[in-house]
Amino acid sequence: MLGRIMMASALAVALGACTVERRTVVAGNDACTSYGFRVGTAEYEQCQTRESDARQLGRMHAGYSDAQLNADSQAACSSYGLKPYTDPYQRCVRTEYAYRRPA
Secondary structure, three states: OHHHHHHHHHHHHHHHHOOOOOOOOOOOOOHHHHOOOOOOOHHHHHHHHHHHHHHHHOOOOOOOOHHHHHHHHHHHHHHOOOOOOOHHHHHHHHHHHHHHOOO
16 A cells, blocks of 8 residues: 555656646736737737737838828737727727837
């Protein structure tokens, strides 16, 4: 009996040593979570990808009109799956506009 308990304990310790801890670190200024997406969901991953793509495009040239900046920002937020006229959508449009606005 004692042998079985010792064997079960050794097995439990061995299996416990094989576990892997996975953590997701989210920055406090993560735009996608501020839009209401939950970390680890497909929508969040899509938002992160599109945010990254938008950042790589950089700022628009100085002659880019405010109306076009706003339209591009709205299109980006809609592509993230956000519904127009909601708080997350409006927050997204402001953020996207600020990213696109010429320095």
